[in-house]
Amino acid sequence: MSLASETQLETLAPHRPGGKFARSIGGAVLRILLPVLLALVVGGIILLALGKSPFAYYSYVLERGLFNWIGFQATLTRMVPLLLMAAGLIVAFRAGIWNLGGDGQFLLAAVVTAALAPALIQVMPRSLMIVCCIVASVAVGAIWALLPALLKARYGVNEIITSLMMSFLGISFANVLVKLVFRDPTTTVPQTPDLPVEDRLPRLFDTTVHAGILIALAVIVLVHLMMTRTAFGLKLQIVGANPRAAVHAGLNVAWLTVATFALSAGLIGMAGSVEILGVWGTVRADWNPAYGMIVVPLVFLARFNGIGVIGFTLFFAVLMIGGESAARRIGVPQHYVLVLVALLLLFLALVEYLDQRWRKRVKD
């Protein structure tokens, strides 16, 4: 979906014909760089207004998030849930399904993994436990999306609202599970029983980055391939681009809606699971990293392209890790990242709109 209109979607053509290739690459780069630049500048002005130096902030973020080895590892680690959630959103948005229930799906799935893992590790080897937990979490995420999916498929009820409501419901429910059902009786702070570090996802080589990054990258690539090279991917894109044409073409729109919604929520559930298995080992009460909302702009900025998503996820992760550091050292709170992300998306929409207008004028 482009930002400049409700109904357009990019063509499936794997590459553009002939000589326009170079120009289109240059144009594409400019269309992405320009909004980034504008966002950084306007964001910088806001920083100035708050009495902080933009240069100090940006350079610190870059330095801590990207150029510092410890920070970079943290960045890669942060990329894992973002990539998986982005994969989930790409699947949904391309099918015209606004799955905004990511936070609830993520959290519930995380809690289920956090509850299962310490129990399963007693009776099975780590690799099997990991697989079981991920499968369970994917299922939980998918189940949590069933109600909105069915309401949409059967009655056409707007899924924006239903998925949002289920999200709030899911967050509270997850808290109930943590505080009452799966609570570790031995700790003072309410949380699920801890999964010891040696039972979590293995670290890669000598780094602090866990194997989840490999899972996430693989999933993104698989989703990309699914969208561009399978019949299923094509079908769900038709549903998203023109639901009436989908009916006309004989596609089972109701089934595709439910399947896509479930797949999307399942991937988001996977994100929750991997995050627990790789980083935290437990879910504390009232924990909610709230990645759900912030991945939405990410996916749009990357124009729903699986490969572009990797680039933007890296960018976002650097911002978040660097930003967390900057919050402590420079005194610019983490919330600034939200502002920056919003500015990015707004400028992207504007640049795209201007670009389309410019193109139309050139044609005449």
Next chain:
Amino acid sequence: MVHETPMGRREAVPAIAVAGITKRYPGVVANDNVSLEFYPGEIHVLLGENGAGKSTLIAMLAGMQQPDSGEILLQGRAVRLGSPRTSLDHGIGTVFQHVLLVPSLTVIENLMLGGPWWQRLRKAPALARFQELSALLGVSIDPDAQVGRLSLGQQQQVEIMRALWRGEQVLILDEPTSMLTPQGVRDLGEVLKRLREKGVAIILITHKMQEAHSFGDRISVLRLGRFVGAIEPAQLSRMSQAEVTDKVIQLMFGSSDRGSAEVAALIGDHRNTAPIDMTQAPRLIVRHLSTSAERGECPVRDVSFDLRPGEILGIAGIDGNGQKHLAEVLAGQRPVAEGEIVINGEDVTDRGVEARRRLGLRYITDERLGEGTVGSFSVATNLVLKEIGRPPLWHKGLTLWDKVHLHAREQIRQHDIRTPSERTPIGKLSGGNIQKALLARELTENAGIVIFNKPTYGLDLYNIRLARERIRESAGRGLATIVISTELDELLELADRIGVMFQGRLIGIVDNAPNAERQIGLLMTGVTPA
């Protein structure tokens, strides 16, 4: 210069005129240096085929678009009609082809739209004006009726009132009769005559020769954006319809040769088709078919017919009498509420689109971009839209893109689809080429039954001819064909038998014999023959 109107008055200045108007859209010149004058008390017909530039011209008179160059003159003075409000304020009212009333509001509420927004509704003055216009037009409608419940003819009358609400200088009507019954057309004629007597300058857009002749005082002919000639009132009043036809053809094509195929498409020559072998088993049997309706839609009610190979069954009727439901339920897009559908002896009542397709059923929808294709997808993808997942272009669920594109290139070459490449988004193609793509997609080797819904809607002459030829040709090859159309001429040209849809029922099937037109006209008003 003094101009004598049909009513015998002498007018010096046209009520409205366009001088040297040019308007361009991407890829096409819609109006090319057009100059026309419209006098009060005269019905001035703009005649031309689809794509001649008529609608663009009146869009500018209605204030919805701006000319790239040229002027619009009101009573001789140049004006700029920057918005619909400006046009309305100048007394220029437009009735568009598709009803622009809010269905959920009442008649009087629709007419009050545009009133001073800071006030509360005051019905009394509006009702007074309503009575005034009702008397002027000679119609009677309940002002508190909800518009969505009125007949299309009545809705059009409300539209005319709205057009004249703020002033009765100029009335523009765009293809006003396409949605009307023959009686409705006659009623409209009466209304227009009354308005003409009152001195309103009436501009009527049409592509139908017969309408131009029966309504018009003056006919201006447009072709490909240009003004190619006019028939003055003095001449027109003395000409028969055949003479008018000849003259128009002469203006358009430079000769009065009625034999050329393009001309035939314009005037709809009646062709005689070879008789169908009725001893063959019907390929499609429909019995007591009914669908369920949602609000505002007309369902199919108890429809039954047979269809034999090589036969063309025309479905006539005013839009909105169940044709869309019929097409959709036959194709499998809409569930059957009652009745049965049998293809080649197999009961497909509960089977979906894909299953029916495999038995040879094809459906070419009237909404090419809205339903038939995905505009942002490539031509290649659209050409295989209904085959997704199936061999040989798909292998175990994986798309073999090279084969898809190869297949597309073949089709493009074979069917002369004009497109920069098979990867071009199909939405960028012209209507005619999209239709060619649809025909290529549907009329495949193993097609057995084809349903065409308004196959030539919105196309130019060339593509109309092409489409009709394809229909005839595939029927000749043995395809059992249904053609749904609101253009009676088209059905009289193509069909062996013609059925009429009225309020969801197929109230009569008539052989395409010389007196068919009269019978069909009766049926369209709901009169079932004894």
Next chain:
Amino acid sequence: MDVLLTQSFLTSLIFGAVTAGMPLLLAGLGEQISEKAGVLNIGIEGMMLFGAYCGFVAAYYSDSFWLGYLCGGLGGMVVAGLVALLCIRLGLNQIVIGISLTIGFEGLTALLHYVQFSKTYPRLSPAPILAIPGLADVPVLGRALFAHNPLVYLAVILTFFLGWLFRKSYVGLNLESAGSKPAALDAAGVSVLATRSAAVLTTGFLAGVGGAYMANVGAGLFVPFMTNGAGFIGIVLAMLARGRPVWVLFGAALFGISLAMTTALQVAGINIPTDVVQMLPFAMVMLVLVIFARHSVLPPALGLPYVRGER
């Protein structure tokens, strides 16, 4: 169980319900105006939040609650102005812009709060109450319903006013047309863009006032992200109300009761976990949606940008 039926419990519950339901009422009414005109205002959450912040700051520095409401409304209008410009004028995707604005203003208000108040966390003095003479003395209900900040009474009056407006004014006609058949409105000479923009700005104002009420009266202070989905609930209320403002009032009241349950139960000494109670309103919405799935009516032109002359 008897403790649930004591006067103090009921009074505090109903009082709390009104206080909690007010922002929802205003958001819902505002959203209803937008939806009638064919605009799906996802950004309403951002409008409420920015309104909460502006309202709090204004009330804090001026000691005037009315100024707080006004500034809250203006703050909401700022966000709405962006929606009007980007989505209505330029035709950009409403959902993406709405989410971006919500995220952006969440971040911005949190940022501003950090800079200004994170060290001090100031509170406002309790909001002034206008007790309606006579009615306020009715047992149980009197103190609960008729002794509130005057904005509450205004909001109820607004509800009925909007009902009248929708049916008996030109504005109502314009909104209805803009939402169900914008081409008809355009042909009648009324600017669809102007109508929709006006609707969105009004929504922004109402949502902003609702946010200000939430901060100043409901909580007495501003906390980042404090609206916590109230704007989205407003969207739900508007969708379920099917064009009748009175239904928004009922919905807001129901919601208010479930939101106020937590504190009321604590007051009564019943120990149901907060999280369980917090699930109530959302579970209720889902239940209603499931039951009324077939009847949820949205105007046909909702969410589609209007471009003149596009066929």
